[in-house]
Amino acid sequence: MTTVSDAVTTVPVRRIDIFRRPKATTGFWSWLTTVDHKKIGIMYAVTALVFLCLGGIEALLIRAQLAQPNGTVLTANQYNTMFTMHGTTMVFLMGMPLAVAFGNYLVPLMIGARDVAFPRLNCFGYWVFLFGGIFIYSSFLLGGAPNGGWFGYTPLTSAPMSAGYLPGHGPDFWAVGIVMLGIGSVTSAVNFIVTVLNMRAPGMTLLRMPVFVWMMLVTAFLTAFAMPLVTAALTMVFFDRNFGTNFFNASAGGDPLLYQHLFWLFGHPEVYILILPGMGVVSEILPVFSRKPLFGYAVVVFSGIAIGFLGWGVWAHHMFTTGLGPVAISAFGISTMLIAIPTGVKIFNWLGTIWGGSVRLTTAMLFALGFIAMFTIGGLSGVLHAVVPSDTQQHDTYFVIAHFHYVLFGGLVFALFGGMFYWFPKLYGRYMNEKLGKLTFWTVLVGFNLTFFPMHLVGLQGMPRRTYTYPKNMGWDIYNQIESVGAFIIALGVLMLIVNLWVSRKHGVPAGDDPWDARTLEWSTSSPPPEYNFAEIPVVHGRDDWWHHKYTEDDEGRLVRLPRGGADDDPVPAESADAAGTTVATAPSGPLEPAAEHAQGHGVHMPDPSYWPFVMCLGIPLMGYAAVFQNVWFVPFGLVLILFGLFGWAQEPATE
Amino acid sequence: MKDRSTRPGWRATLTLLAAAVIVLGACGGGRENGQNVFKPNGTAAHKINNLFTPVAFIAVGVLVFVVGLLLVAVFKFRERPGHPTNVKQVHGNTPLEITWTVIPALILAVIAVPTVSTIFDLARKPTGNVVNINVVGKQWWWQFEYPQEKIVTADEFVVPVDTQVRLTLRACDPTLGQSGYTACSVIHSFWIPELAGKQDAVPGRTSHLNFKADKTGTFLGQCAQYCGLAHARMRMRVKVVTVAEYADWVRSQQAGPAQPFLVDGKAAPGAASLIANRYQCTNCHIFDDSKKPSYGPNLTHLASREVFASGDYPLTRDNLVKWVMDAPSLVPMESQKCLEPPPATCVGMPSFTKHLPAGRQPMSKQDAETIADYLLAHK
Missing domain, CATH: 1.20.210.10 (Cytochrome c oxidase-like, subunit I domain)
Structure with a gap:
C-alpha cells in the first residue's frame, strides 16, 4: 500500500539531468521542492x-x-x-x-x-x-x-x-x-x-x-x-x-x-x-x-x-x-x-x-x-x-x-x-x-x-x-x-x-499524540506525524476506529475505557474484535505505535522531492501577462518554462 | 453549589441579549427615508411585505428554537465536576431523524404556496387604465419615456396615484439608432423599494415592473446592480401626484421649450450658441424637444425636476454651474474622451475645466452661468 511501490524496481533510464534530485528535508529548499x-x-x-x-x-x-x-x-x-x-x-x-x-x-x-x-x-x-x-x-x-x-x-x-x-x-x-x-x-x-x-x-x-x-x-x-x-x-x-x-x-x-x-x-x-x-x-x-x-x-x-x-x-x-x-x-x-x-x-x-x-x-x-x-x-x-x-x-x-x-x-x-x-x-x-x-x-x-x-x-x-x-x-x-x-x-x-x-x-504547551482523546486515525500516529504518516498501514474495523482502540460500550451503551495496549485481555468492541490480532497485538507500548525498524524509515519508500512542478508553474503567470498585455514577448519565456518543466517532470521517476 | 454562583452572570448575559433583540427589533423598521422596504406605499410592495413578514417570523422562530436548543444542550451537558464523562453512546435515532426531515419540509411547503402565487400575481399584466412608461438604464442615469403621452424625461418621473403603472425596462435604447457598445448600457437594476421589488434592465432584453401607488408623495430609489464607476450615485425618484396634477404635469412636459433654441435653423445667440457651437452639448443632449430621447438626458424641461446629475444632486444654480463646468467632480466618470474629435465612445459627461485635450481652453465661469441660467428657465 505504499504510494510508489513500483518505483523501487524501475530500471535506471538515461535522462537529461539538469537538476540533481533535491534532497533537502529542512529549510527553504525543502519547502520549495x-x-x-x-x-x-x-x-x-x-x-x-x-x-x-x-x-x-x-x-x-x-x-x-x-x-x-x-x-x-x-x-x-x-x-x-x-x-x-x-x-x-x-x-x-x-x-x-x-x-x-x-x-x-x-x-x-x-x-x-x-x-x-x-x-x-x-x-x-x-x-x-x-x-x-x-x-x-x-x-x-x-x-x-x-x-x-x-x-x-x-x-x-x-x-x-x-x-x-x-x-x-x-x-x-x-x-x-x-x-x-x-x-x-x-x-x-x-x-x-x-x-x-x-x-x-x-x-x-x-x-x-x-x-x-x-x-x-x-x-x-x-x-x-x-x-x-x-x-x-x-x-x-x-x-x-x-x-x-x-x-x-x-x-x-x-x-x-x-x-x-x-x-x-x-x-x-x-x-x-x-x-x-x-x-x-x-x-x-x-x-x-x-x-x-x-x-x-x-x-x-x-x-x-x-x-x-x-x-x-x-x-x-x-x-x-x-x-x-x-x-x-x-x-x-x-x-x-x-x-x-x-x-x-x-x-x-x-x-x-x-x-x-x-x-x-x-x-x-x-x-x-x-x-x-x-x-x-x-x-x-x-x-x-x-x-x-x-x-x-x-x-x-x-x-x-x-x-x-x-x-x-x-x-x-x-x-x-x-x-x-x-x-x-x-x-x-x-x-x-x-x-x-x-x-x-x-x-x-x-x-x-x-x-x-x-x-x-x-x-x-x-x-x-x-x-x-x-x-x-x-x-x-x-x-x-x-x-x-x-x-x-x-x-x-x-x-x-x-x-x-x-x-x-x-x-505552546506540549500536547502529545492524542491530546483531545479523539476518534479518527490521524490521532493514532505521532504529533507531528512522520513523513510516511504510518509506519504500518492501519487496518480499520469500524467507524471511528481509533476511538474503539480506546473505548468500548457497556450493556447500557455507556463508555468504558480500555486499558492502554491491553486489548488482548480486555473486552474488545464487537465491531473491532478481529483488530486485536492484526494491529493491536503488534504494538506492545500502545496501539498502533510504530515498530522500531519502521521508525527509522526503513522499508517505507516515499516519493522524492522535485523541482519540476515549481519550474513549470513559473511559466504560467508569464503566459498570463502575455494575454493581459497582448505582448507576444512573454510567450517564448512562458512556453519554454512550462514545456521544460513538463518534460523534466515526465522524465523523472517518482522516487529514486 | 458552584454553578449557582455563575448563574447571575448568565442571567445578565441573557437579559442583555434580549434587550439587544428588542432594541434591534424596534429600530429595525428604520426611518422614513423614502427608500424603505419596511414602509410599503404601493400594491406590489405591500404584497411582498405581506409575504416577507410571516416568513421572517417563522425564520426567527426556528432560529430561537435551534439556538435555544444549542444553549440548553451546552449548559446542561457541559463537563463539570460531579457529572460522569462516560456518557451513553447514541449513534442515531431514525424516527427522530425522519421527524426533523419532514417538519422542515412541511414548513417549506407552507411557505412555497404563497410564494409561487405571489410570483404569478406580480407578473400579471395590468389591464384597464394603465400608465405605460419605457425606462432605459444608462450610465449613470435613468431615462423615462411615456409612449402614449410622448414625453421623455430623466432622473425623476411622475405617476398618478391609485393608477396601474407598467414599466418596461431596457438597457439598450432602440430609438437612438446607434450601434456597437454605445447602443446599449450595462446591466442596471431599477428599484423603488416602497413601491415594488427590483427588476433588472439587461441589454438586449425587455422586462417589466407593475405597481400602483396608494399614497401621494415622493419615493426614492437607486440602481441596485453594480454598473461601474458611479453606480453609487445612480438614483431616481418618482413623484406620485393626484390624477389632476398628473394631467397638468403631462401638459407642461408636452409644451415646447420656454425659450427658442433655434432661430432660422441656427442656434440662437447667447446661451444656445454656447451650448450648440462652443461646447457642443448637443452631441448628446436635446434642449428643445421633450418628445425625443437622446444619448444624454433630455434637458428641454430640466427646471421642472427636483434633482439632476444622476438624480443625485438637488437642482440648484450653484450645483448646476459646478456640473456644467466640471461634472466629474460631482459624479465620478472617466469621460474626457468625449472631448476628443471625432467624438469617441465615452461614458458620462466630461469636465470642461480639467484634463482638457491640448489646445482647448477651459470653460469660463461666466459661460457656465449663462448656460445654467438658460437651463433653469426651462420649466
Missing part, C-alpha cells in the same frame, strides 16, 4: 492566511470608507477595486485554499494513507495557486486591479477597454487570474478524488470514512465539475474584451444573461465548495468534545451528498430579478427551498450529537458551536431569499451581504478557525494557547455580529451593495458606524489568532 502532503498543506494554510490578511485589509478599507456618509477615504474606483478584490480574495485565495489546506494535511492521515495519489501534482496545484494569487495582486502595480465585482457581470467587464466602462486592465487580470487558479483547483480536486477512492487503508469502507473526508470528496467532485464552467465563462469575457467575439454584446446579438447562467452554474456549487469542508470540520469536532459519536452518521453524509447534488439545480436564484419569467423563478425558488432540508437535517444531527454528551468547551468546540448558530442565521435568511418576491427587495442590498457573510464567515471561517485549534497539536505536537483562543472566539463572535447583523436592517431600509458613498439623510449612518466598529473588532480577533498560531508553534 517538497511533495509531502503535510508540508504542502501547511504551505496552503500559510498562503491562505496571508491572503486572509490582504482581503481583511481590503474589508477594513471598505468599512473605513462607509463609516460615515459621504466618506472620503477612497475614491469611487479605489472602492470598486476594494470590494472586487475582497470578494475575489476571500473566495478564491482564502476560502478554497484554506479548505484545501485542511484536506491536504488531513485526508491521507484520516484514511490511513501515506500521501495523496499524485504527490507532484499536489505540489503543482499549490504553486499554481500561489502564482495565480500573486498574478492577480500584481495588477495593483501593473495597470489597474480588478474593479468589476467578484462575479464580474457582463457587459460591464466584457466590453473592450475602449468602451470606457471600467478604467484600467482590471477585468483582464481578473479573468486570466481566476482561470489560472482554476487549473490549481481542478488538479487538487482530481487528486482528492483519486486519493479517497483508491488509497484508503484496508477496512476503511466508504461508510467508515470520517465525515470530513466525505465532505472533501463531495467538494472535490463539485470543484472538478464547476471550475470548467467558470473557465469557459471567463475565457469568453476575455475574448469579448480583447478580440471582439461579442458573446455577451447585446447590440451584436450576444446575451449578457448567458454569462450569468454560466457563472452561477459554477458560482452556486462554489458556495457549497466553500461550506461543505466547514461542515466536515464541525462534524469532526463536535463528537470529540461531546464524547459521543456523530448522531446519524449516514444521514449527515447523505445530506452532504444531497446538498452537493441539489447545489447544481439552484443557480438561477442569483438571477431572480433579471426577468427569467414566473415559471422559471418559481422552479428555482422551490429548488432553493429544497436545499434547506438537508441543511436543516445536518444542524439537528449536530444538536443531537451534543445532546446527552459530556461537552468540553475548548476553543475548537466554541468555534464549532458558534458555527451552528451563525450558520443557522445565514441559512434562514437564505430561505427568505428563496421566497422570490421577497428576494426582489433583498437582492443586491446589504441584506444579501449579511446573508452570505453569515454563511461563509459564520460558517466556513468559524469552522476552519475551530479546526485550527483542534488539529494544531497534530501539526506541531503543541497546543495553541486556549486562554487566548477563547478570547479570540468571543472577540470574533462579537465583532462578526456587530459587523454583519445590522446589514440585514440597513439593506431592507434601502441601502444597495457596492456603493462607495451614501447620503446622510437616509438613516443609515448609525448602522454603518456599528458595522465599521465591528469590522475592526474582527480584525483584532484574527490578529490574536495569527499571533497564537505563530507563537504556539514553538512555545
